[in-house]
Amino acid sequence: MKNEEKNNSPKVRIAVLGNMNVGKSALTVRYLTRRFIGEYRSNTDLLYKQTVTLESGLLDVEIIDVSVDDEDEGFPIDQIQWADAVLIVYSITDRESFNYAVRSLGEIRQIQNGPATYLVANKADLDHLREIPETEGASLAASHGVGFCEVSVAENSPNLYKVFEKLLVESRARPVKPRKFSVSKMIGTLIGNNGTRQPSVNQGTVQVCNKSELQKTRLIKRRQAFTAAASL
C-alpha cells in the first residue's frame, strides 16, 4: 500500500457493473488489451490496473469488474462508492440483465455526488435474439441523465473505447472525490492484502478480490494463461 500512497499521478477508478453473463469481463479486457476472450466466466471481483494515454497525458486507471452471482443479492455499494465512474452493462438479449441495470441506476441515483455513470448495451451482434429495443435502453439512460450506447464487444465496436474515454475524461474534470474510506483501506478491503504476485494485463496488472484462496489461485492461473495469449 505504500506505493499506492506515494504515487501522485492522476488516477481514475471505474466499476463495471451488470448482471451475470452480460460481457463485463469481455468488455474490460477488450478495452485494456484490444482482444476478445470468448470464455471468461468468474465469480470473483477482479481489479485491473493500467496506465492509459489520453490527450491530456498519462492516467492511471483502475477498473473493478464486479462479480454478481445468484447468492450475491445485495447491491455492491462498497465498489460503487470506491469508484469515480460506473459503467453499467446489460445484454440486449437478456431482459433480466436490463432489469438489473434499471435497479442499479436507481441505487446510484440515491448516492449524493454519485459517480459519473454510463449505460452500455452489449451483444449488439445478436440482433436476432434481441429482447430490449435500442430505444428502451436510450430512454432509460435519458431518464437518469446518463450516457448510453449499444456495442458489440465481440465485434470490437469503436464505441466501447469512446465510452471508457468519456468516463475517464468526465471523472478527471470532477473535483477530487471526498472518500469515505482511505484509499489504502478500501483497496485492502477489495483485494485483500496478499497482492504480492500480479499477472500482467498488457503492461497492466490484474488482482483477484474478496473470495476464497482457492478461487484466487485458480483465477490467477487462468489470467496468467490469458495474458500469455493476449500480450502484444
Ligand SMILES: Nc1nc2c(ncn2[C@@H]2O[C@H](COP(=O)(O)OP(=O)(O)OP(=O)(O)O)[C@@H](O)[C@H]2O)c(=O)[nH]1
Ligand atoms: N455474441 C456476443 N457474445 C459476447 C459479447 N460479449 C461477451 N460475450 C459472451 O458472453 C459471455 C459472458 O461474457 P463475460 O465477459 O464472461 O460476462 P460477465 O458479465 O463478465 O459474466 P460473469 O462472469 O457471469 O459476471 C461469454 O461467453 C462471452 O463470450 C458480445 O459482444 N457478443
